[in-house]
Amino acid sequence: MAEDALSKSGLHFDDLNKLRVLEPESAQQTGELKEECHEFVSKITEFQKIVGSFIDMTNELAGEVEKEKMKAIGYRNLLKSVAKQRDSQQQQLRALIAEKKTEMERLRLQHESLKKQEMEQAEFIEQFSTA
């Protein structure tokens, strides 16, 4: 009965007969809660750490991806310009070829005229050897 009276005034005894303000059950639960909370906090901290490093890593990756992307675009452009460069090179070579062709034509004409002259001279010599 005394216990009841005590509980009415908000006092309790626990198993070890110590005087408590809280009900021993609640006290126990509170203690457990506190433990769990601790645990929770530490876990969360750990999680945060992990997530942080994850974010870092992702960022790093993103940076690298970005870099590679830019590189790829650069290369793509370079490729395109190579084609253009080749075109202009081709154009230049074509101009040079045309130049050489005209020169060849000049030399061909000269050669032809010299061949004609040679033929005429051969004919002339022939004229003497038959006469």
Place this chain on the structure above:
Amino acid sequence: MRLKYTIPKDAAHSDSVTCVAWASSDHVISASDDHTVMKWNLLSGENTIHCKLPQELFPTHLARLSVSNPGSKNVPASDLFAVTSTDGKFYFLSHAGRIEKSVQAHKGAVLSGKWNQDGTAFLTCGEDGQLKMWSRSGMLRSTIVQLPQCVYAIAWGPDSDQILYTQGKLLVIKPLQPSAKEVSWKAHDGVVLKADWNQVNRLIVSGGEDCKYKIWDHFGRPLYSSAPFDYPVTAVNWAPGGDLFAVGSFNSICLCDKSGWSHALEKPSCGSIFDISWSNDGMQLAAACADGNVILAHCVEKRLEWCEYEVTLVSRKTVEVKNVANDAHDTLEMKDRVIKISLDYNYLIVITSTQCHIYSTNNFNTPAIFDLREGAVSFVQQAEKHFLLADKAGLYVYSYEGKHVCSPKLPSTVQVGSLTTKTAVISTDVLAIRDSKDEKVVFLIDAHTGKPYGGGHPMTHKIEVVQIALSMCGATSERHLALIDKNHDLYLTPVKSIGSGFKLNKLSNMVHSVQWNTTVNMLCALQDSRMLVWFYPSALFADKDILHHTVYEKDSSDLGKYPELCGYRDNTITLRRTDGSLVSVAISPYPSILNQLVSNNRWTEALTLCRFTKEKSLWACLAAMSLKEKDLNVAEIAYAAVGEASKVEHLNQIKGIASKPVQSAEMALFCGNAYEAEAILLQNNLIFRAIQLNMDLFTWERALDLAVKHKTHIDTVLGFRQVYLRKTHKPETSNKFKQYSQGVDINWKSIMSKIELEMQ
């Protein structure tokens, strides 16, 4: 020929180079949009920053004015550069790189500025469409033209009395005399960007947005139009000698011959070429590139051929000689840069910037060398025993041993620097030079003494002379001067007759090029679409009637339009077509053999040769030659072979004349030389025959003059005159005859008896 170029990469401008100019024969200065002027040394390959320009100065053109210091050879000429700029001003830049003066010239940019030949006037053109003339010190003289559009390029005419400017697609030639009319024509399909006018050959080259370059003569007639480049032509410039010009475009530079075809095309990756400048000797050029580089180039692989020798300028200082007959090679190394090479008459002449080397083709190891006086040789021409050099200061004749023969003194009207093979010729004894100012005048100079030839009077033709040529072989008596005038008529005259009452004999018309054979006195000329060869041009003075038989004609239409005669040696004529290809044409060897036989007086062999070939032209040549040498028997045979019966008759008659002077007078008459015939008769005191000759030629007054002068046969002349007038039903018009007929009565009996007496 080819351009060998270098692009000094290490220290280029940081922005586009817009203009270049030569400071000396080994230094180039370039101005760029990065506001610096750089100096490039071609000998050491170094380049230095010459000076910094103000930030607002973007140069557009550099024009060098060389102020020569005659007399002091060691003191470098104090050159002045005029820099035109986009801020509407032009600046005078001293040799040391200091801006001496700035002149506000145009609204908007000044696009170009050029000095005239003697450096007394400076012409600028600008975006405001004005052309302005400035004095040497930068004072405005006049605004010449005001146009609604900007003027991109200007050029001075050959004698600085005309200017050329661009006006959109047009080119305009404006004479500076206010009364003269200007000539303008549509030059390009796009805007004309650059134009240049050469002082020596008087041709204009222009380049435009239509990617073509074109050549015009000084009347604006088109001579050549190139195939289009890939990009607009941004620079055209003549080499000072006028034999080459350079064309610049995007990533390309082209070396072209004066007739338009290209010697070589180079494709340096340097961006557009904004400006090209030639060195004074015409062997090097500098080009301003859009990417900040300056191209330094020189012409190599110039090739000459003579007989079996082939000479090539392989690099700046090396000449290679090849004998194609035995495949022998010689490499000649020079100390200095080679400026000119010439190969003819068994000698090779190599002219460097300081010396002249003379090699005999027999021995290329031991040249004769002498130092040049001035250095900048602009013209070389060889004859059999000596050769002619021309530099800025004058003309020199040297022997092949390297000895100075003479330095002909010429009137100051002859611009020695602009002589060409068409205006100056040297033969074994005579030197002929056309005046540069008065083109009707040809000076003849004794090549051994340097004194004027034949009494000192220059030869003056009716109209402007375009080309002169001297026969190269034989004695002085056989030296003939051929000349082509502005009307394209070809005239021939013996050199020895020039000075004293000479007359030019017309040989042909429509001729645009002429060349003497170097071994025999034969003459080749190009007519419209035919090639003519006179096997014996002196036939003109022996018998005009037979001249046309001595000409060999060949259709040259397969050679294209206006081919150029390059050489006539032995029996081969070398021509250059307008597309640049060399074509050789063989001529029958008989005429030259005949010429040689006759010159050695081997008439029987000459006759045998003619009989063997059975060619009319050969017989005609022989006829003319025998007339000249007064060999009547051969002449008779030759005329008979040509089929000139009347001439044979005439010769027969002449042969029958016993008296020698009468015979030679008749011969002169036969050659159509009445003046000479009369002189012979008078010299031998055959007065009546001289009078009769004049009566036969209906030169009555001369006959009467002679009769009066010698107081004989006055009645004869009067009598025959009366008969003549009666027959032609004409009244007496001559006062002289009216005067002398009074108091002379004509007794035909006494006249006839007198004549009979004379004829015995």
